[in-house]
Amino acid sequence: MKMLVYGLVTGLLFGFLLQKGRVLRYDKQLGALRLQDMTIVKFMLSSVIVGMIGVYFLYDFGLVKLSIKATILGPVILGALIFGVGWGLLGYCPGTSMGALGEGRLDALWGILGMIAGAALFAEAYPFLLQTVYTWGDLGRITLPQVLGINHWFLIPVFVVAALLLFRWLEKKGL
Template sequence: MTFDALRSNKNAQIVLGLFFGIIFGFLLQKSGVTEYGVILGQLLLTDFTVVKVMLSAIIVGMIGVYAMKAAGLVNLHYKVGSIGATIIGGLIFGAGFAILGYCPGTVAGAVGSGAVDALIGMIGIVIGAGVFARLYPRLNRTILNRGVFPAETIPELIGVRPMIVVAGVAVLIVGVLYLLNFAGL
């Protein structure tokens, strides 16, 4: 099956999404970031496992997405961001994280490993998503589009090719990971 056939085949997309979702959940579980104590340690700045995993995921995802784009395997679709949407999203995410002690990805992994507190959190996420969906039309008219960003991507904003930004960010991430390991964190 060709890449074009995969892109247009909805069933293949669902299977691939499920496959990569399972891999993502396995890797979250294996790294330990689905454990409440690890997340608490990150918030207390005593355990940097979460930062290491997130930075590793960012570098792999960033390089992978732009490599696939350069090879013509994917088309990227951007949504213009805004200060209003960023603030609302940050408040919702922060409140959920503070109350539950998990982010959306780690809570799903914790549910998969049998954590009852995470299951209750997932119920809260579903209810919260429903409330947000119900309020979305009003929020979109009033808050979410306030302070629209001047560009859709960082490369567009600073006027350079995406691979230059990818390379620069990759070097920074590798440097931070090296420093964290060097410091024993």
């Protein structure tokens, strides 16, 4: 029960910020995919940078656990390509579809119904996929610091600087 309340409150805050950042709209999502408006890239990368620093900081003090998913090349590459096709057609992603509906974008509802159908379809295909795609290129639960054999605090500044340079470039281009 406590976890459900945490979930609701966290979602309230996140949904509020997604709406304030104006990233829930179809026009913003398609704008990014058409390389015309990078608002969602600015939002996402800013979130990732803060999240990366914060989580690793707490991790160093043993206060949080990392949640590292297995890197399996087959499903990740194929899944990403399929996701991209669907995202381009729908114009909302799974999380933002709920927020888009919240700010009155009724077409998100079709997408939500479609995503439930897609999840059902995936559940049907799962036993087959498990024996095929999921066996292609399983690298296990790896991270960049681990693969490169260096401390994460050497990599984090590289990502921060790269993001800041990208932001500067986007602003210069007016995207």
